[in-house]
Amino acid sequence: MFESLKAFLKGFFSSFKDQSTDYIEFEERELENVFALVLMGSFIGIPSPPTTLVMRIMPHMVREIYVMQRRAADMDDIFGEIAGMFDIT
Amino acid sequence: MKAYLMPKKGFRTIFFIGKGGVGKTTSSAAASLILAKKGYKTLIVSIDPAHNLGDVFMVKLNDKPKRIVENLYAMELDMEKLIKAYLKHLEDNLKHMYRYLTVINLEKYFEVLSFSPGIEEYATLEAIREILQKGDEWDIIIFDTPPTGLTLRVLALPNIAMIWTEKLIEVRRKILDRRRAIENIQGERKFRIEGEEYKLPSREKEDPVMQELLSYKEEIKFVREIITDENRTSVVAVMNAEMLALYETERAHESLKKFKIPFNLVVVNKVIELEEEIPKIKVRMDAQKKVLGEIQQKFKDVDIVRVPMFEEEPRGLKWLERVGGLIIGD
Numbered sequence: 001m002f003e004s005l006k007a008f009l010k011g012f013f014s015s016f017k018d019q020s021t022d023y024i025e026f027e028e029r030e031l032e033n034v035f036a037l038v039l040m041g042s043f044i045g046i047p048s049p050p051t052t053l054v055m056r057i058m059p060h061m062v063r064e065i066y067v068m069q070r071r072a073a074d075m076d077d078i079f080g081e082i083a084g085m086f087d088i089t
Numbered sequence: 090m091k092a093y094l095m096p097k098k099g100f101r102t103i104f105f106i107g108k109g110g111v112g113k114t115t116s117s118a119a120a121s122l123i124l125a126k127k128g129y130k131t132l133i134v135s136i137d138p139a140h141n142l143g144d145v146f147m148v149k150l151n152d153k154p155k156r157i158v159e160n161l162y163a164m165e166l167d168m169e170k171l172i173k174a175y176l177k178h179l180e181d182n183l184k185h186m187y188r189y190l191t192v193i194n195l196e197k198y199f200e201v202l203s204f205s206p207g208i209e210e211y212a213t214l215e216a217i218r219e220i221l222q223k224g225d226e227w228d229i230i231i232f233d234t235p236p237t238g239l240t241l242r243v244l245a246l247p248n249i250a251m252i253w254t255e256k257l258i259e260v261r262r263k264i265l266d267r268r269r270a271i272e273n274i275q276g277e278r279k280f281r282i283e284g285e286e287y288k289l290p291s292r293e294k295e296d297p298v299m300q301e302l303l304s305y306k307e308e309i310k311f312v313r314e315i316i317t318d319e320n321r322t323s324v325v326a327v328m329n330a331e332m333l334a335l336y337e338t339e340r341a342h343e344s345l346k347k348f349k350i351p352f353n354l355v356v357v358n359k360v361i362e363l364e365e366e367i368p369k370i371k372v373r374m375d376a377q378k379k380v381l382g383e384i385q386q387k388f389k390d391v392d393i394v395r396v397p398m399f400e401e402e403p404r405g406l407k408w409l410e411r412v413g414g415l416i417i418g419d
Contacts, residue, residue: 017274017275018275020274021270021271021274021275024267024270024271025267025271027267028264028267028268028271031260031263031264031267032264034260035257035260035261035264038257038260039257049250049253049254049257050207050211050246050249050250050253050254050305051207051208051211052211052212052214052215052305053250053253053254053257053301053302053305055176056301056305057298057301057302060297060298060301061298062280062282063280063282063289066282
């Protein structure tokens, strides 16, 4: 009885915890997206940073490029994402 | 004695710039020879993709310093090889990344990068940086550069690269701030992709991207500090007594001033000196006289040296010594 109550409370709070960082995570993803976009700017026609620098950073950009790609794929539903974040359904 | 060509604070860096074909290579080789004779350990490097430094010394040069005479070493940088080596290094780095990321065809992107505008300038800058980093082995380092346009862009790069790097560091800091904030609440976060898992870096010290940014910034700062320090760097412009060359030198002078790179000497090369008047080339001689007059006026704060046109092409050590004596003075 006590154990299950504990588990319930843990789940209860962890869901709060998850929700609490939604906004920051959204912000983080946006920034990561921008960072990757700027580095690969020559793809979309904006000036690129020093090529040497881009080449040195690229190998460490797995996550950022992944985020950028997902962002590009979800582009048509960006309002959906924001609405979800604000609990508008 | 021209103090701005001698080492003062550490080693001295001298760039010879000018339009194509005015005699940059000959002038720089000649100057290097005299400086070496004065007892300074001198390195002359050709960073012009169309090398002819070896032709002037009449020896074959490669990308390792080769001894010409006592105290004088010369080398020619192979830009294409540098770019290739650079891309190879990068590809190896990328293989590691590919393990996670097969979704995007990055190989194609890098193929494009190697032809992207500016890669040559950046490779040149990298090459200059590498030489400057080992600069303490020498008293004087002389760069024989490609024609003005490219050289000016290369010399402008440290400033531009600095702005980019600083802005990117700013964005990266913001990302890391967010990550740390989330980590404080959620605990350590893992990023999963293609069945692999790794920790999301959230601190500057453990973030490889930030580390690359910071070390790149340091490298750029190092080059910028050297080339803008009048105690360590001098630019020598070589020109002919022609209007077009004068205009270009003037523009170079302006740009260098903007980037705060010290510009100290103009070498007017191939000045025709005749003992008697020859009617057929009188017009040309008048034009030359006019240009020489204008040079005096336009470059008031800069030393001007005239090197006459010789009866034969100044190649080989004997000739170089004669030309160098005129440039360096006693």
